[in-house]
Amino acid sequence: MNTLTKVTLASFALLIIPPVSANAMCGNGLAMTAESETTYEVSMDAGEQEISTGNPLSVDVAICSNDDVAVERFKLDATMPAHGHGMNYVPEIEERGKNQYSASGLFLHMPGKWRFEVSFSADGKTHRFYRDVDIE
Amino acid sequence: MRVKRRNLLPYVLAAILVWLGLLLPAEPHAQVILEQKQIDAIKRHGPWPPVFEEDPSNRVSGSALAVEFGRKLFLDPSLSRDGDVACVTCHLPENGWSDGRNTSIGISQLDRNSQSLYNVRNNRWYGLDGRTDSLWAHSIGPMLDEREMGTSPEAIASALAQHAEYSRMYEQVYGEPPDVSDPQTVMVNAAKAIAAFQETIVSWRTPFDEFRDALADGDMESAKKYPQDAQRGAEIFFGKGNCSLCHSGPMFTNGEFGDAGMRYFIRPGEVDTGRHGGIEKLRASPFNLSGKFNDDPEQASDWATRQVALHPKTFGEFKIPTLRELTQTAPYMHDGSLATLEDVVRHYSEIDEERLHADGENILRPLNLSEQEIADLVAFLESLSSF
Numbered sequence: 001m002n003t004l005t006k007v008t009l010a011s012f013a014l015l016i017i018p019p020v021s022a023n024a025m026c027g028n029g030l031a032m033t034a035e036s037e038t039t040y041e042v043s044m045d046a047g048e049q050e051i052s053t054g055n056p057l058s059v060d061v062a063i064c065s066n067d068d069v070a071v072e073r074f075k076l077d078a079t080m081p082a083h084g085h086g087m088n089y090v091p092e093i094e095e096r097g098k099n100q101y102s103a104s105g106l107f108l109h110m111p112g113k114w115r116f117e118v119s120f121s122a123d124g125k126t127h128r129f130y131r132d133v134d135i136e
Numbered sequence: 137m138r139v140k141r142r143n144l145l146p147y148v149l150a151a152i153l154v155w156l157g158l159l160l161p162a163e164p165h166a167q168v169i170l171e172q173k174q175i176d177a178i179k180r181h182g183p184w185p186p187v188f189e190e191d192p193s194n195r196v197s198g199s200a201l202a203v204e205f206g207r208k209l210f211l212d213p214s215l216s217r218d219g220d221v222a223c224v225t226c227h228l229p230e231n232g233w234s235d236g237r238n239t240s241i242g243i244s245q246l247d248r249n250s251q252s253l254y255n256v257r258n259n260r261w262y263g264l265d266g267r268t269d270s271l272w273a274h275s276i277g278p279m280l281d282e283r284e285m286g287t288s289p290e291a292i293a294s295a296l297a298q299h300a301e302y303s304r305m306y307e308q309v310y311g312e313p314p315d316v317s318d319p320q321t322v323m324v325n326a327a328k329a330i331a332a333f334q335e336t337i338v339s340w341r342t343p344f345d346e347f348r349d350a351l352a353d354g355d356m357e358s359a360k361k362y363p364q365d366a367q368r369g370a371e372i373f374f375g376k377g378n379c380s381l382c383h384s385g386p387m388f389t390n391g392e393f394g395d396a397g398m399r400y401f402i403r404p405g406e407v408d409t410g411r412h413g414g415i416e417k418l419r420a421s422p423f424n425l426s427g428k429f430n431d432d433p434e435q436a437s438d439w440a441t442r443q444v445a446l447h448p449k450t451f452g453e454f455k456i457p458t459l460r461e462l463t464q465t466a467p468y469m470h471d472g473s474l475a476t477l478e479d480v481v482r483h484y485s486e487i488d489e490e491r492l493h494a495d496g497e498n499i500l501r502p503l504n505l506s507e508q509e510i511a512d513l514v515a516f517l518e519s520l521s522s523f
Contacts, residue, residue, distance in 0.1 A: 053384065053385075053390065054384075054385060054390070054391075056439055056440075082498065082499065083497055083498050083499055084497070084498035085449065085497060085498075087445070088392055088393070088444065088445055088447070088450075089440065089443040089444055089445055090443050090444075090445045091443070092442070092443060104439075105439050105440075105442075105443040107440070107443075109390045109391075109392045110381050110382065110384070110390060111380075111381060111384065112381065136176070136177075136180070
């Protein structure tokens with residue numbers, strides 16, 4: 001195989017194999033869904049804790065981007081869309097590293113569908129993500 | 137035709153299995169009318185009683201000496217301003233540790249219904265408005281309230297120091313006699329002993345608990361003994377009634393607050409602010425778990441105090457009560473305005489949606505129950521009491 005053929009095949013391979021997305025590398029937790037088009041990926045991880053009612057919960061959140069951008073004004077909340085309310089507590093947010101956060105004191109006081117919501121600012125825009133979790 | 141022996145074997149085995157099947161009891165769930173989803177929900181409402189865990193914010197929690205000292209203080213009216221009101225005045229054992237009145241009477245008339253002390257140790261918040269975050273802090277409130285016992289830290293410290301038996305018991309529990317120069321600490325310590333006593337007030341097992349445990353053990357022969365009307369009531373409670381969303385877990389409460397469509401006004405022009413006012417009082421209190429009187433060295437127990445949210449919707453919300461031992465604790469609701477369990481069920485069946493918060497619980501809607509359904513739901517609620 002001559003050099004030209006190798007270069008041609010390598011070029012085809014690059015076309016066939018999709019670029020590694022930020023999502024594939026973003027944390028070990030549950031992937032969160034973007035509310036609108038974004039280049040960012042977000043995951044939330046409750047670790048060993050069971051996401052259930054009756055106990056304060058902590059989650060780690062990772063925000064990933066192919067660009068070297070530090071996000072700002074990170075927020076996390078949890079709501080019950082069908083019930084029209086959220087938690088009775090305000091989670092405490094701690095920045096654990098670049099675009100890495102932990103939120104503690106999340107208290108889900110009712111069984112049903114809870115929506116975890118994350119928002120942050122970057123690139124002059126507000127980015128919003130969510131993840132639904134059914135709790136018995 | 138000759139049939140090979142090995143080909144007969146499956147038929148023989150099948151016949152044996154069919155014959156054995158006829159001998160086995162019927163399908164285990166056949167005698168229980170509830171669906172598996174409801175059975176699973178019922179299992180999450182036990183077991184009962186819960187394992188005792190000491191309160192880390194109270195260093196005398198679980199101490200037998202403190203329990204006895206607290207019991208004496210709980211019963212003694214001499215600590216009140218006029219010498220005729222004690223904790224037991226509004227929390228009578230014969231009334232399920234409440235008082236049977238619509239609204240209680242201390243030194244003067246109060247605005248809310250007395251809450252039962254059954255299983256009181258298992259709460260996150262105390263009082264109908266959740267104004268305190270520990271049982272010991274909540275035991276201070278009535279002592280200082282002008283309309284309840286109307287006393288002061290100085291009067292309590294002095295009374296304990298001058299009472300030979302109380303002074304001796306105080307020293308046994310805390311290792312030193314009451315120090316009248318530090319009356320606030322003496323009062324807090326007295327309240328912690330009263331809390332230690334109240335931690336011992338635990339309700340008994342009920343017909344529901346027998347049913348729940350039988351379901352958890354897969355013992356359908358025992359489970360089917362639970363009355364059919366109570367089972368039908370459970371279908372509503374854990375089903376279309378959505379009652380178990382708020383009345384969840386072994387305590388039959390999620391420990392939080394809700395707007396149940398009751399009246400706001402205490403009297404013309406005066407509103408009971410409920411949880412909203414309770415959070416404001418909690419934050420202003422020197423006795424909350426973020427303060428110096430919390431004995432928890434790790435201070436982890438104050439997370440809820442630090443993080444509780446003062447939402448507008450908390451206005452007019454009241455504590456979601458436990459449903460255990462309900463038959464002993466009438467009348468019902470925060471203002472004691474509903475006399476019977478049937479009245480309570482009818483209230484939810486016909487709840488006034490116009491009265492509810494616009495930003496409150498969306499799923500709270502009139503249940504429109506039939507007379508039979510009302511009777512069944514009452515039968516279920518009665519099964520949460522031991523007698």
